[in-house]
Amino acid sequence: MKTTTDTPADEEFAALCGRVWDVLAPARAGYLAGVSPHYDEVLHEVAQRTEHAGSLGKTDIAALVVWKRFSAQTRWVTELMSLPDTQVRAVTERVVTAVHDTTISRGEAARTGRGIIAELPGFRTGDALASAILTAAAPQRMAVYDSRVQHALDTLGLTLTPAPGRYGRYLQFLDDLLGHGGQLADGWTARDIDTALYWTGGSGNPPHPAAP
Template sequence: MTKPDAIAPLLNEHTWSLLRQAHADFHSEASEVYDEVLIEVSDRIRSSRSIGKADIGALLFWKRLRADTRWVRDLMALADSEVRDTTGHAVSAVNDAALDIASAAAEGRKALSALPGFVRGDALASALLTAAAPDRMAVYDRRAQSGLEKLGLSLSAARGRYGRYMAIVNGLASEAERRGHPWSPRQVDLALFALGGQKRIS
């Protein structure tokens, strides 16, 4: 495993080939409309500059997460205006050009932590932040974590994980661009998702 998880090291030829092939595999197998919900929600957020309960519900469906939980009931008990007030701060943070991507991610994630269901865990939170800033942020989930591990990259579950994840993703995007593949952070997370879902690596 690598050293600090806040900085993404360059990949060697073997690990780069794993990531590049995973990226190709995803795009050869996934539906062309895979991100339709994400794109639709992102368009609404761009107009409203906040994320409402209906948007969160759509992204919950897109990520195929359970909705029969206490935090969903608690979130639904809040006025949409209150939810939007909180998410508006997150939307502003991840789109703040004065902040580097990792810092913007950390600030956005911190803002969402005030809502029920967003105190711990980064899967749904990262989906919201990616919808809020699709050119800057990326989705984190268990498969992305597994993908990182298969590349020999370390990411701990300690507080502030999403900001550290985005530092790694940004480093991988820079590495891909250096190798002639100009991937966005979202393209990196799709490659990690595909790699993390592989049963075996040949």
């Protein structure tokens, strides 16, 4: 039976955690060696602007669409671009506040932020782009979720179901991993884990050009 990230049994999760970290550490090294150090500059710049402004605007979201290599030729993009930037920022300002709320757990903050961003076109279903927005809003606390991460979880014998609240459960799982990692987790963020999972989910095939 698989361990599930939705309802993890403490003993089962603790036993599995060491094996997961045995995969994460070399996968993170592979990611750093195989992906250009410049690739995440867009994410970092959006995160810096978000920290300064306290919200994300349409330009920031557009940059993250490119960063995640999504198609912009979709109906939701037209709907989002048709909204005034002030309306978009009013929503994302609440997202920023939610994901920075340290009075609640990382998973609950993620769940709350994910629910708020769903008010905007393009974010009602699927967690990939929404997670990029939340990660830009709180890069030291949130993490990116996508199909390669999901594949890695499946490969590691973990199940993250697509039921409502998936992103919150995913962040809670990352929080649990950090809490059970001991010295292996020193210096790691949830974002570091997501890049390691991303690399694992791609079977070590670099998705982006390597650094020269």
